[in-house]
Amino acid sequence: MSAINLLSLPVDILILLPEYLHNIEDYMNLASSCRILRRCLDSTQPGTILNLAVAQSKIFFRPSPHFLLVGVARDLGNWARKSKSNETTLSTSMLLGVDGLLSLAQKHCGLSMERIRQLYRLRFEIINPVTNVIDQCVGKQWHSQPNFWNGGADDAYTISADASETFFHLAIYGELFAPDIESFLNGDEASRRLSVDTRLEFVKYCIPDCATSEFVGEGCRRPDGTVDPRRAVEKKAGGPYDPVGGDRIGR
Template identity: 40%
Template sequence: MSLLTLPTELLCLLPNYLDNIESFTNAASSCRTLRSAFLATHPSTILHLAAASAPTFFSPHPYFLVAATAKSVSDWAIGNPDRTTLLRKAFYGGIYALYDFCLQHGGLTLDRIRQTHLARFTTINPLSDKIDKMAGKQWLETPNFWTGGVSEAVTLYTDADRAAFQIIIYGELFGTSMDAFLDPVRKELPVSRFDVATRLDYLTYSYEDQRVLRHILKCGRWRRMWAGAIRGFLDEEFTDETAVDEDWRKKMLRDALMMQGLEGMQLVTCKREDVSEGYLEKIRRIRGQIWALEEPPAVQMLGKKGNLRVSEAPDPAGELNVCFWQAWS
């Protein structure tokens, strides 16, 4: 009996018995019958097949697969206190505990795998290179580093790839929470977003990268990079300002664009013609929503002395500042 003579219901079960994602894609591409049957494969099954191929095909491990699946676990947990508690407990164990959590509660589609792999060359690698020039090896090699060659000179060890993925993962996890603050209806519903404490948990337990991430998100190069992207994609007259003088709408726009996760990072790595019109329309809508706000989101005063301001809307730089001072004071 030929494999292809089996009922479709049985063919759809085959992915459960394959060893990894390479076997899955090879089988799916072998003939029309299997390709059609494998379209019904559950995202959880695809994720576990991908995990069986890591880190060979999904490096750096486990950051790549966490970035690819973080949105799915965020959607699974948001609005449900019990599930949010489980997610926060996963943060306590760092990236590997979050990876295990994603394997248990997340999912992955072949389209998402393809998108993420393509983004490695168009978005992830260029973003990593830009971060390396802000806080990594290329930055440290700037001539006269300690005598005026760079502003904000400081001794840091930076794995630029890892730092890029940490920023992307933050956006994938909490992008929906930012969206809630831009929607006049949803912003009144606490179940539509994660609170400050949940976001702080993710950053607090990003042990190895916390100091580096704080430096990146607070440095002038990062602000100027986003200001240039906003001028190129949204507003030709957009101006960069110092962190002290920055208008709250401008800061919120930068944060909101960064909060779009992997998709949002294409604004600082891709040419305009390489970004879809659908996504350009989305970021125009985000800008319109922010400029329509009559006042900034409420803030909380945190830190051991209660003197650190953090927006209730996602505020990664402010949150990292709280984590830093709590760890070092």
């Protein structure tokens, strides 16, 4: 009787192997081991690939979680447009910032290996060059000018931001909400659009700012004394304005 090995298992079992792997590196190594396994792993569900990628997001997909999120943001936005309930869930997940959005995407979206390859091509063709320009305007390159605060730079009191995260904030916002602009420009009144309030929640929690965290008490009240929900922020544990774990802005 011949010894049983991995390749002797039925195909319907082999295609389930990715669900038991630890990360995307294991997936790539397994797919590269032989033609049989490569063909089997071609059937891997996008949700499984996304979960494997998230497991190594801080190694292969930096900045984390922004890089992976931009790859699934459009699908996540389209999922939210299906119903008011979905949009409410999307808005609620934003209280945890971009981490909350990626966690929600893991439940409702997925990635293909072709999409990952596309993102890597975009990194070298678009992301890195544009990030470099942003860095020259508001990032480390801008602030590294000699005698910066004493005449070395024009308009020294300007925005200070992480160049890479700034790029991805814009890209994620565009992927989430671009279909709403497209439907408006195309005169499509039938398509459901995400609300302005949802957009504001994204700006408040997914593009956090230290000044925003001060919008409590009198700072977020209307003239009649009621709280303006568009200005008020919720300091949720694990979120960008976490009152217990310390301010997570810029981490």
